[in-house]
Amino acid sequence: MLATCAVASLVPAQGAVLDFEAGPPALYADGSGFEQGEFRFRVEGDFGMLDTAAACADIVCPSGNDTQFYAGLNDSSLSVQRVDGGTFSLLGFDAAFVAPLEFSPGSNVGQIVVEALAADGRRVFGAWDAGKSGADGAFSFARHAGDRFAAFGNITSFDVFACVYGPGGGCFRPAQNLAQFALDNLQVAAAVPEPGSAALLVLGCAASMLIAGRRRRAPAPAAH
Template sequence: MHCKTWRLRAALAIAVATAWLPAAQAADTLTFDEPALANLYAGFEEIALGDYRAYFQSDGGLIGTADDLPASTAPLGNPTPFATALNSGVFSLFRADGAAFDLLGFDFVHVPHPDSPPPPYPMVLVILGGSEDAGGWLVDPTATNQSFTRYSDPAQMAPFRNVTSLNFTICSLDPETQEVCTFNLGSAGQFALDNITLQSPVPEPAVAWLWAAGLGALWLRRRQQTLSPSRAPLALPVA
């Protein structure tokens, strides 16, 4: 076998084989510690968080520490900045490049409004963007000065895999029908998030290099055939 043909076949075979390898996963934990992020944000004002983008819906939100909230309702146990959705707000999150990602975990706490009495029905934290049976987490609207709770159970995070956006919000829960978001919470649906862990597939540099090498060798071989039409046609390996 001709030496150049052998090298070409080897490069193409390796490139095809490695293309089917599972992509590596890169996990990012989004925090709000960057001093430049500290601000009061209007609704839908975009916030840059590395490879991700976020915004508050409705009445906007606040990135700051517990000292920026009323002492009677500010959460405890987290001295670093966090994101607070004001009133019955929504916190939305997506990748800047539009790629899909997985939710692995997050810190959450309900932040009662000092001038809003607890609603007469249960409240749940709801995340939209996953499967329809994603469910929610019960919220105690009477708890004040509570600490952030970490949610990272793989079974609970399973509905939020391969999503292109996420929306965090607090909704009402009808105790009879178990339907959510059927009642207006007014200002009672405030909440805060921190340490949002996300995972996205990333291309393997070695795979990309092998593909480029294989395709480059194929182009070179075809170029040689064009210059020397008397040679036998190229035979690609069959898996």
Template structure:
């Protein structure tokens, strides 16, 4: 009877694989190469009130909304820029020659799918952007706040400081447990640190750069159905052993 159970388990695994391929885990990378700047008021600058778009999951479109969370922020305020690898007069990362988004003056970047399709953030490339002041070993933290159905979750990731040449660099951040959850939209913002004190939305120095945002969608109903099929296969094997 053990062989029957093994055969059933193998058949269930094959079926799960087949259905999993059909259902499909969707994954894509938001690279900002290129960026359609026709929707921006003053391209390549990003101001509060702008919105631009990038390819999303399964042929969908992602919206990206830069804004200020400052208590005195308002429409038209400068909050960032689409950078083509060059970043004059700022302490920008030096190891990325492609397009990326730089958020300045405590700016926030919100993003989501135009049709409300849920997604998780698996990883991204990020860097602190200097303001000309002396930086701490850990100059800041990147915060990702995901929102779904009115509930939210926030994760924090340390941004690396200056290298041996006194320059900032992009580093790849794996979001870990945050990537296990899907959201309607995600907010990216930063904390700037001076010594042991870190602040967001109050210093105009919480500046950061983002690129290569890897997003993913796992079809939840299909996943639940697969668990049910596996359970039925196991139950069938038990009944045969009992007989």
């Protein structure tokens, strides 16, 4: 039993990919949202949409993704958390800049930003360059994962938004409705227990074994 408890404390967190395929195409206003699996999404700001690149008319949707994705438009952000309010890890995502108009090829206009709330109350930030526009003036989806996501290992929620490069090299939001992003294939997992929590789990199992052993060794009541 003790070995079983030790193994349980070391089992990798079970992951999931949130791909925005579960719901129909839709527009979402400020404060509205949707759910997929164990996660809830809420739009903060002007509006966002679930659809494919083929649905884009007044904006230049990114290339490299023929499936349904989420687009945050007009300086808005997307807030993500578990339905039960529990902790989890963010391991990676696909993202791109959504251009309000066709840019010159090779334009580098902004970043994709993640701001998360850790379980201990800390704010955790990460920013990824949105890359350069292609020959058609559109941006392409890129995969972001790896060591930079270690800081997002025990969080209760996170917000995703875009910012736009401005004077002095800063990245700004709000940006006159120019900060727009596309998001897909969020890789998430249940939070991995802290080392102290894993040790407490093993100790708790050991205590249960000790109590069970004492019960087995206790003398049976005398027959009358």
